[in-house]
Amino acid sequence: MNLDKLKPTWEQFKVINAMDEMDESDILSCIEPKKQEYYFKIPKRIAQNALIFSFLIMTLSGGCSI
Amino acid sequence: MESDPKKLFVALIRQNQGIVNSLCRLYATSNEEMKDFRQDVLLSLWKGFPQYKEESKVSTWMYRVTLNTLISIYRKKKRVLLTEPFSESVESLHFQNSGSDDDLLVLQQAIGFLKPLEKALVILYLEGYDNKEIGTMLSLSETNVSTKLNRIKTQLRKTVKTLQNESR
Numbered sequence: 001m002n003l004d005k006l007k008p009t010w011e012q013f014k015v016i017n018a019m020d021e022m023d024e025s026d027i028l029s030c031i032e033p034k035k036q037e038y039y040f041k042i043p044k045r046i047a048q049n050a051l052i053f054s055f056l057i058m059t060l061s062g063g064c065s066i
Numbered sequence: 067m068e069s070d071p072k073k074l075f076v077a078l079i080r081q082n083q084g085i086v087n088s089l090c091r092l093y094a095t096s097n098e099e100m101k102d103f104r105q106d107v108l109l110s111l112w113k114g115f116p117q118y119k120e121e122s123k124v125s126t127w128m129y130r131v132t133l134n135t136l137i138s139i140y141r142k143k144k145r146v147l148l149t150e151p152f153s154e155s156v157e158s159l160h161f162q163n164s165g166s167d168d169d170l171l172v173l174q175q176a177i178g179f180l181k182p183l184e185k186a187l188v189i190l191y192l193e194g195y196d197n198k199e200i201g202t203m204l205s206l207s208e209t210n211v212s213t214k215l216n217r218i219k220t221q222l223r224k225t226v227k228t229l230q231n232e233s234r
Contacts, residue, residue, distance in 0.1 A: 003219060004193055009169040010192040014169070017091055019086030022104075027076045031110040 075115055078107065079125060085128050086111075092177055092185060103136060115149040129193065130203040133186040137204075138189045140182040176225045184218050191215060 079086065086107055087100075094100035111131050118127045171217055183204070190200045199213040206214075 002187065003222070006169075006173055007192050007194075009173045010189075013170055013173060014088045016088035020083075020087050022080065022083055024076050024080075025110040027079050027108060028072065029111040030074070030105045031075070035073075 071115065075112060079111070082124060082128055086132055089129075089132045089136060089152060089189065092174065092183065092189070093140070106139060107132050107135050112230070126199075129190060133189065133204065137182045137186060169200065172226055172229055175229055176222050179225050180218065180221070187211065187214055188218055188222075202229065
């Protein structure tokens with residue numbers, strides 16, 4: 001197959017895809033680290049664990065009343 | 067000349083976004099995946115941005131970083147090699163010249179069936195790079211590039227024939 005025949009189509013393909021524009025904020029959001037999200041994950045996990053443990057302590061430490 | 071590297075980078079990407087979008091689209095199987103790939107590629111380009119200044123052409127640097135990032139994403143994911151070609155882009159963007167839409171679909175579908183490294187070889191060939199330049203960009207020898215391209219041409223011939231027969 002003569003790949004050169006596909007060259008104009010490839011150029012056209014690039015033109016079409018250039019229309020799918022990224023603005024400045026889109027690009028910056030990809031390259032800037034999301035610090036806030038990272039810090040929010042830690043308390044969320046701690047809160048989840050605390051809830052599970054407190055539930056287990058309340059239910060399991062009571063023993064059997066019968 | 068812009069002094070802020072972030073502003074310079076954003077301007078550079080916006081000028082050449084056709085390259086990034088086209089490559090991510092050819093490697094992705096859905097719009098969502100395309101956006102994920104683009105995010106990874108932009109991050110790789112940003113990380114490699116300080117080295118770019120030493121290179122002569124922006125497009126060459128962008129092709130090298132983008133293609134190597136996409137190939138490494140595929141290697142990490144260990145995906146099925148025969149991927150479903152992504153044709154939503156042509157359907158979603160109403161291109162004015164309707165007669166050439168068939169060629170675009172054939173290009174996307176035929177390239178879509180190739181392995182990640184083979185896709186990169188074809189793309190760089192279509193961009194007009196010679197075997198030596200392609201080899202340097204993809205860390206392959208010149209002979210290896212030539213052999214692989216010949217094999218791809220044979221494979222593409224078969225795929226295009228099948229696709230054209232199916233569309234009739």
